[in-house]
Amino acid sequence: MNPRFSLLLILTAGLAVAFPPLPVPTVAPQARTFQVDAGQFAYSPSKIFVNPGDTVTLELVSTDVVHGIYIDGYDISFEADPGQTQTLTFIADKPGSFRFRCNVTCGAMHPFMIGKLMVGTNDWLYRSVGLAALAVLGVTISRKQEV
Amino acid sequence: MNRSELISRILVYAGVVLVIGAPLVFWARTPLIHARMPEYGGWSPNIIHANVGEPLHLKLTSDDVVHGFAVGQMDMQSVDILPGKVTDITLKFDKPGIYTFYCTRWCGLNHWRMRGTIEVSGSPSDSEPASPPLYVSLNLDIDAPHDAPVVPAQKPSAIRGQGLIPNSPFLQSFDYYRSNSPYQAFLDLSNTSLTEPQRWDVVAFIWRSNTLSESLANGKQLYAQNCAACHGENGAGDGVFADDLTTAGESSMQTMEGAMDMIMQSPVDFTDPQRMLGASPALLQGKILRGGMGTGMPMWGSIFTEEQIWDLIAYIYSFQFEYQN
Amino acid sequence: MTKIELTRIPFIKNAFKSRYPQLAVFIVMLIGYIFAILAGLIGTPVGSHNFSIVFVWIAWWAILILVAVPFFGRGWCAICPIPLPGEWLQRGAILTPPDKRPKWLNLRVPKMFRNIWLQNISFLLLALFSSVLLTTPNITGIILAAMLFTAIGLGAIFERRAFCRYLCPVGGFIGLYSQAAPIELRIKDKQVCVTCEGKPCYNGSSIGFGCPWDVFPGGLTKNTYCGLCMECIRTCPHDNIAVNLRPFSADLAKPSTRMDEAFKAFIMLGSAIIYAGVLLGPWGTFKDAAYNVGSSAWFMYAGIFLSIIFGILPGFFTLGLLGTKGNATLKHRFASLSITLIPLGLMFWVAFSLSFVLTNASYILASLSDPLGLGWNLFGTANTAWQPMLTSILAPAQALALVGGLIWSARTAQKAANEVKVSPIPVIVYCFIATSIMLWLLL
Numbered sequence: 001m002n003p004r005f006s007l008l009l010i011l012t013a014g015l016a017v018a019f020p021p022l023p024v025p026t027v028a029p030q031a032r033t034f035q036v037d038a039g040q041f042a043y044s045p046s047k048i049f050v051n052p053g054d055t056v057t058l059e060l061v062s063t064d065v066v067h068g069i070y071i072d073g074y075d076i077s078f079e080a081d082p083g084q085t086q087t088l089t090f091i092a093d094k095p096g097s098f099r100f101r102c103n104v105t106c107g108a109m110h111p112f113m114i115g116k117l118m119v120g121t122n123d124w125l126y127r128s129v130g131l132a133a134l135a136v137l138g139v140t141i142s143r144k145q146e147v
Numbered sequence: 148m149n150r151s152e153l154i155s156r157i158l159v160y161a162g163v164v165l166v167i168g169a170p171l172v173f174w175a176r177t178p179l180i181h182a183r184m185p186e187y188g189g190w191s192p193n194i195i196h197a198n199v200g201e202p203l204h205l206k207l208t209s210d211d212v213v214h215g216f217a218v219g220q221m222d223m224q225s226v227d228i229l230p231g232k233v234t235d236i237t238l239k240f241d242k243p244g245i246y247t248f249y250c251t252r253w254c255g256l257n258h259w260r261m262r263g264t265i266e267v268s269g270s271p272s273d274s275e276p277a278s279p280p281l282y283v284s285l286n287l288d289i290d291a292p293h294d295a296p297v298v299p300a301q302k303p304s305a306i307r308g309q310g311l312i313p314n315s316p317f318l319q320s321f322d323y324y325r326s327n328s329p330y331q332a333f334l335d336l337s338n339t340s341l342t343e344p345q346r347w348d349v350v351a352f353i354w355r356s357n358t359l360s361e362s363l364a365n366g367k368q369l370y371a372q373n374c375a376a377c378h379g380e381n382g383a384g385d386g387v388f389a390d391d392l393t394t395a396g397e398s399s400m401q402t403m404e405g406a407m408d409m410i411m412q413s414p415v416d417f418t419d420p421q422r423m424l425g426a427s428p429a430l431l432q433g434k435i436l437r438g439g440m441g442t443g444m445p446m447w448g449s450i451f452t453e454e455q456i457w458d459l460i461a462y463i464y465s466f467q468f469e470y471q472n
Numbered sequence: 473m474t475k476i477e478l479t480r481i482p483f484i485k486n487a488f489k490s491r492y493p494q495l496a497v498f499i500v501m502l503i504g505y506i507f508a509i510l511a512g513l514i515g516t517p518v519g520s521h522n523f524s525i526v527f528v529w530i531a532w533w534a535i536l537i538l539v540a541v542p543f544f545g546r547g548w549c550a551i552c553p554i555p556l557p558g559e560w561l562q563r564g565a566i567l568t569p570p571d572k573r574p575k576w577l578n579l580r581v582p583k584m585f586r587n588i589w590l591q592n593i594s595f596l597l598l599a600l601f602s603s604v605l606l607t608t609p610n611i612t613g614i615i616l617a618a619m620l621f622t623a624i625g626l627g628a629i630f631e632r633r634a635f636c637r638y639l640c641p642v643g644g645f646i647g648l649y650s651q652a653a654p655i656e657l658r659i660k661d662k663q664v665c666v667t668c669e670g671k672p673c674y675n676g677s678s679i680g681f682g683c684p685w686d687v688f689p690g691g692l693t694k695n696t697y698c699g700l701c702m703e704c705i706r707t708c709p710h711d712n713i714a715v716n717l718r719p720f721s722a723d724l725a726k727p728s729t730r731m732d733e734a735f736k737a738f739i740m741l742g743s744a745i746i747y748a749g750v751l752l753g754p755w756g757t758f759k760d761a762a763y764n765v766g767s768s769a770w771f772m773y774a775g776i777f778l779s780i781i782f783g784i785l786p787g788f789f790t791l792g793l794l795g796t797k798g799n800a801t802l803k804h805r806f807a808s809l810s811i812t813l814i815p816l817g818l819m820f821w822v823a824f825s826l827s828f829v830l831t832n833a834s835y836i837l838a839s840l841s842d843p844l845g846l847g848w849n850l851f852g853t854a855n856t857a858w859q860p861m862l863t864s865i866l867a868p869a870q871a872l873a874l875v876g877g878l879i880w881s882a883r884t885a886q887k888a889a890n891e892v893k894v895s896p897i898p899v900i901v902y903c904f905i906a907t908s909i910m911l912w913l914l915l
Contacts, residue, residue: 041763042756063387065184065254066213072831072863082253082387083376096867097915099752101831103858105230106212108607109763111520111832116754125915128871129908132878136904139882140897155566158499166503167510170844174514177846206847210517231521232855233847 010138017130029053036060036115038067038080040107043100043115050092052120057089070103071117077103095120180207182214182228182250185257190248192263199269203238215251218265219450225251240267247449253376256391259445280453282433285326289433295330295425299347303329304469308352313339324357325457328427329467351468358461363470366462369455377414377443382466384416392443412442417466424467431460476717477660479705488702488715491567494551502553505616507843512613516845520858522609523843524616526835529606534829536646537821545650549643550700554619555636558627559684569680576628581638581686587732591644592739596781598641599743600774603751603762633684636699643699648736649818650695651723651811652880656716657689657698657705664712665690673704673713680707689713694723696733721815721880727808727888734810735786741813741906742781744820748913752827792898800892808892809899812885816903819877820910823870827914831860870914878907 032054037044038061050056060069060080068079073094080086102113181191187210197203207216209230216236217225228234228250240246250261282289312319313336327335329350336346371380377392379385393413417423435456438446447456479485487493504527512524519525540548560566564575598605598615605611623635636643659665673689676682683689685699689708692698705713728734750758750773761769786806793805800808834856841854848854862869882900889896 041759043754044756046754046756061387062253064256066252070860072860072866075863081372081376082258083374083380084371085380099754101860104213105518105520108211108519109603109759111607111828112603112751112759113756114752114754122915124867124871125911128875128911128915131871131875132904132907132911135875135879136882136900139879139886140900149568152565152568155495159502159560159566162499162503163506166506170507170510170514173846174844179846208516208845208847231516231518231845233842233845235847 006141007138010134010141014131014134014138017134018127027051027053029055031055031057033057033059036069037063038069038102038113039063040065041102041109041113043069043113046115047118048115049118050120052092052095054092054119055089056092057087059085059087061085065106066104067106067113068103069100069115071098071100073098079104092117092119096124097122177206179233180205182207182209182216182261184211184255185260186255187211189261190250190263194263195248195265197238197240197265197267199240199243199267201239203240203265205236205238207234207236208232212254213252214254214261216248217251219247219249220452221246227252238265240265243267243269243271249450251372256388258376262449280432280436281325281429282436285429287427287430287433289430289437293328293425293430294421295328295333297330297333297343298420298424299344301344302467302469303344303347303351305348305351305355306469306471308345308348308350311341311345311349312352313341313349319353319356321357324353325428328430329354329424329464331427333424351470354461354464354468355470358464362458362461363465365455366458366460369451369459370462373447374459378417379414382417382463384414384418386414389414412439412444414443417463420467423464428457428460428464431463432456435459474719477714478655478717479713479715484715485705488705491706494702495567497551498553498556501551502556505553505620509613509616509620511843512609512611512616514844515609517609518845519607519609520832520835521839521842521845522612523839524609524612525607526832526839528612528616530829530832531836534825534833536642537825538829541646541649541653542818542822543653543655544700545653545655545695546646546698546700547653547655548646549636550702552636554640555623555627555633555684557620558624558635559633561624562627563681569676569678574631578631579629581630581634585638587730588638588644588647588736589732590639591641592732592736594639595641595644595739595743596778599739600777601765602747603759604765607763632682632686633699637685637697644736645740647696648733648740648814649821652721652815652818653695654718654720654722655700656695656718656722657700657702658692658714658716659690660712660714662690664710668710668712672707672709677707677709680704682707693726694728696723721884724811724814724884725887727811727891729804729807731803731807734807735782737810737813737817738785738789739781741817741820742777742785744817744824745906745910745913746777746780748820748824748910752824753913789899789902792902793894795898796889796894798892798894800894805892805894809885809888809894809896811888812881812899812903815880815884816877816906819873819880820906822877823873823910823914826869826873827866830862830866832858833861834859867915871911874907874911874914878903 029051032050034045034048034056036048036058058069060067060078062080062082064082066079066081068077069088070077073096074090076088076090078086078088096119098117098119100115100117102110106113180195183189183191195203195205207228209228209232212230214228215225216228216234217223218238223238226234226236244267246265246267248263248265250258254261332350332353333346336349339346341349375386377386377388379389415422434444435451436446436448438444438448451459479488508524508527511522515522515524536548562575601611605615619635619640622639626634626639668690670677671688671690672680672682674682681703683704684701685697687697689704705715749755750762758773761767761773764770789810790802790806793802793809796805798805835858837853837856841851842848881903882896885896885899885903889899
């Protein structure tokens with residue numbers, strides 16, 4: 001096989017891995033409520049799994065000082081004092097993996113107080129690993145033919 | 148030494164002197180009041196001096212987490228003290244005396260210990276003689292056990308009790324409500340023809356009818372901000388710090404003047420009918436005003452106004468009684 | 473391989489030859505550096521609002537790892553203020569090339585320290601305390617001051633920039649990754665250097681100082697130890713020094729065989745992976761362990777940290793190499809092929825830093841207006857609210873950086889494997905697995 005051709009093939013395969021929409025699993029959206037305890041410097045639970053389209057309600061319970069939650073990608077936030085549980089309801093309409101983090105300075109490790117919201121499967125991860133595998137394959141093949 | 152070397156040296160020396168000197172001067176000339184979590188020092192300084200009638204300018208900053216600032220028994224909106232930010236406050240005092248300032252945003256288990264004093268000096272204006280609080284004039288022993296021997300089978304309802312109210316004026320008087328426990332009212336109703344559940348419903352109605360709706364709302368807010376972190380948002384004594392207080396136990400009190408016989412206790416469960424129906428508003432006033440003396444319950448006398456304490460008490464009874472359908 | 477000689481452009485050449493532009497930058501940097509120390513010591517103890525933390529660990533770090541190192545190699549070292557006071561004291565002058573009498577002890581650095589193991593150790597020491605360092609202004613201020621004074625101290629004892637060359641924790645990895653950068657300082661014609669009398673570029677002359685980095689420019693083949701201080705451009709009597717624009721990763725074609733440099737690559741790769749997990753992951757236990765220096769949890773964390781860097785990562789790498797057949801010794805293969813990890817590690821750091829920097833960049837505006845935490849509002853930005861930037865393109869950007877880094881390192885592996893005549897496949901698989909782990913941690 002001509003190296004240009006194989007590179008083209010790899011490139012096409014790469015595009016095929018990176019962009020087309022995956023079949024969305026048909027799970028009926030539902031309402032879910034999570035109580036999230038926030039203490040210096042972690043959330044519990046620190047990982048929240050929902051399906052795309054779910055109506056998600058977070059109940060934030062601060063257990064030591066004032067904490068908050070800001071969700072990357074969704075750009076929504078709220079905060080709660082200890083003893084004053086606050087709730088936030090939103091529709092998880094963006095699939096993927098998002099970090100949520102404390103948005104109220106809460107001590108030294110505040111910038112690293114992080115949790116994860118997983119909406120459906122983490123497509124970006126799988127696609128990226130697929131791309132990485134293809135890239136490795138592409139580099140290996142094209143080099144072999146040059147030698 | 149040639150000219151360019153000389154100029155370079157002057158520039159370097161001047162720059163270094165300036166960059167060290169100028170910030171130090173500004174820093175030394177800006178006295179800040181630092182707020183830290185009580186475990187790390189609380190307010191510093193925690194004693195402030197002021198004069199009657201003269202404005203007191205304060206610059207406050209937080210060194211760790213979100214804190215708040217308010218002066219006890221003063222009609223002022225509390226202000227947030229945010230980490231790394233400076234908040235300017237101007238206060239004015241009409242009367243001399245010692246005022247308590249305190250943290251208004253929960254900043255950990257010992258948040259309530261985060262207090263300081265403002266000593267306001269000046270000639271006393273015509274001071275009105277202060278009347279002693281109700282629990283003192285009633286001569287109540289607020290540490291004595293006060294459990295109600297009988298409790299209702301279901302939650303007493305003010306709605307149900309409304310139509311049943313007997314023609315006994317003293318039961319409905321304001322003074323009666325404040326100085327008697329619900330259980331006492333229940334006993335005082337025993338010479339009527341009502342059944343026991345009906346008598347409890349009437350008690351609920353009496354408590355409700357001596358409470359303004361805005362008092363309840365105000366009490367609810369005060370409760371959420373000041374009490375819920377220990378006593379629980381639903382009054383069940385299960386707030387986020389309840390476990391910590393219990394486990395803190397003796398060790399936490401050794402730091403307090405060696406008072407070994409007093410240990411941190413679990414916060415009181417306001418949904419417990421035995422305890423709450425046996426307590427009069429006056430008794431609760433005493434407990435809130437004086438605090439638990441080492442049990443972990445703060446002393447609120449220097450913080451809340453009398454009105455605020457009555458509002459709070461009105462709200463606390465709502466964990467026992469049904470006021471609405 | 474095409475190179476473009478930048479010093480052919482008169483403007484650039486004059487800017488390098490003259491001492492004044494560099495001196496102007498030096499003075500500004502030194503003043504900024506001292507201010508950062510002071511802000512760390514007297515400013516607010518809240519890290520995310522303190523000038524020292526925000527400008528060192530967010531602004532400077534972002535510029536260093538996202539721009540300076542990938543594109544300018546040791547460009548930062550060219551303007552770094554840390555060695556200046558020591559160097560000025562050592563020379564007895566700021567501008568004037570002095571008489572050649574040594575001002576201080578002027579000793580040669582002992583042979584056993586003339587490698588980058590001390591830099592590896594100093595980086596690891598900071599890395600193990602990084603959670604505290606990154607969040608505590610006092611500590612950052614003290615470390616910044618300590619670097620300044622250590623540089624002065626070493627300048628008084630040893631000749632040239634001993635601190636930069638052998639101890640600076642930052643210099644070590646800048647040097648490592650500068651090999652991938654498209655900027656280099658090289659001689660134009662080897663023959664000119666061979667016949668050059670007195671070698672003023674190394675020994676100094678009446679118009680300039682001998683190489684502060686203890687490097688003879690005539691022998692330069694890679695960027696690692698050239699600090700781009702431009703002194704040799706000034707001293708070379710034959711105009712034989714050039715600054716070139718070149719293809720990325722040009723130095724990686726000639727693998728090193730030094731173990732100190734090989735382990736530097738593992739240290740940097742491992743640190744990026746660990747930070748991505750500990751600082752950006754959702755696991756609070758790790759964060760507590762990393763922050764509570766001195767606690768038993770921290771010792772566990774330190775133990776795990778070191779065993780990943782010195783055990784697991786090089787261990788699996790060696791296992792992979794055992795499967796290859798070649799004439800070179802295992803040690804030689806290990807050192808040569810470890811160069812593969814340079815583009816990979818650089819892109820790991822880029823991907824990790826993107827997340828940290830874009831999330832916290834808004835702190836820069838706030839602390840710029842109130843650098844000492846005294847309630848000032850110099851530029852009207854003191855009350856800028858914290859707002860993460862570009863969160864929606866962060867994941868694609870990180871994926872792109874990591875996959876790009878993998879391709880880059882796979883190509884590097886092929887070249888390096890070719891040099892030592894072994895199969896590159898195990899190393900490429902190793903890189904693929906490391907990339908997958910990093911993808912999983914970051915995405």
